[in-house]
Amino acid sequence: MRKVRINVSGRVQGVGFRFVTKMLADSLGIYGSAKNEDDGSVTIEAMSQNxxxxxxxxxxxxxxxxxxxxxxxxxxxxxxxxxETNRFITN
Structure with missing residues (x-):
């Protein structure tokens, strides 16, 4: 299983970024999480066999x-x- 941690910044809080990221992950069979950081960025942990x-x-x-x-x-x-997890969650 490949596992990655992604940190993104820009206009990524207060615009539905985590919600839409979860929808994307669910559609592609990606598991993991997305959470807002105090510095205004979002950290995503993502994993997949594919x-x-x-x-x-x-x-x-x-x-x-x-x-x-x-x-x-x-x-x-x-x-x-x-x-490892078997779903994608937002915190």
Whole structure:
């Protein structure tokens, strides 16, 4: 299973970014979480057995899945220590 942690900043809080990210994850079979950070960014932990689905998810997050969102900064890191889950949640 491939696991990644993504941190995005820009217009990503208060625009439905986490909600739409969850909808995207659910549609692609991606598990993990999305949470707002105190600095105004959003951290996403995402995992999938299907590398093509995960790549599609990553590309859509880079462009902001939320219509009124905007990603100015995008940081991705592979992290095998992210705990496995069988759903996608928003905190």
């Amino acid at each position: 590398d093509m689905s995960l790549e599609q998810f990553i590309e859509k997050v880079k462009r902001s899945p939320a219509p009124f969102g905007r990603v100015d900064s995008f940081n991705l890191e592979e992290d095998l220590t992210i705990p």
